[in-house]
Amino acid sequence: MDKSPSLQIEFQHTISRYSTDETLIQSYWLEIKRQYETAGRYYHNLTHLKNILMELNEISAEINDWEVILCSVFYHDIIYDARAQDNEEQSAQLAKARLSKLQLPESKIDLVFNQIIATKKHQKSTDSDTNYFLDADLSILGKDWEQYNSYGQNIRKEYAIYPDDLYNQGRKKALTHFLTLETIFSTPHFQSKYERQARLNLTREINLL
Known part of the structure; x- marks a missing residue:
């Protein structure tokens, strides 16, 4: 079953709060979809994103910045190569590059960047949202x-x-x-x-x- 429609709505709804450029928003979504549907992704795909969001939706009232955590979910595995040692860094950099084109405050972009980097070691953070995000990522x-x-x-x-x-x-x-x-x-x-x-x-x- 294709998991992308509801993910697309969630992503576009979040991003549209910061940009009215429909072409840009659509291009961002298509890039995410293309990356997560790359051949060879048997686990780190759109279904993985869907499952993380399902876990986080259960505790949405506990999340301090829902927009940040959603951006982290969508971009945290956008770059994934089993042979590479820097997937998290590359994903975080790509997220920063894309979100910087929107009107997101720098503080939010920094949070997204740091949350994605945190998936490399999955160590407990002083930031509660990061801990919820990391736990949801490991929920499988x-x-x-x-x-x-x-x-x-x-x-x-x-x-x-x-x-x-x-x-x-x-x-x-x-x-x-x-x-x-x-x-x-x-x-x-x-x-x-x-x-x-x-x-x-x-x-x-x-x-x-």
């Missing part, structure tokens, strides 16, 4: 095993350029890192909702690698 970790396993398989497809032994080594290291954290999720909402199942899922996948 705490879904039921069927959904989690499907996610894991899709990540493997995105890293198909790597042989099993190399991939498994890197994947195990990443998953083990999450398990060493005092809590995987930074906010009480997501801890209550997903922490326990996330730890079960991560442990199960590690044992299968």
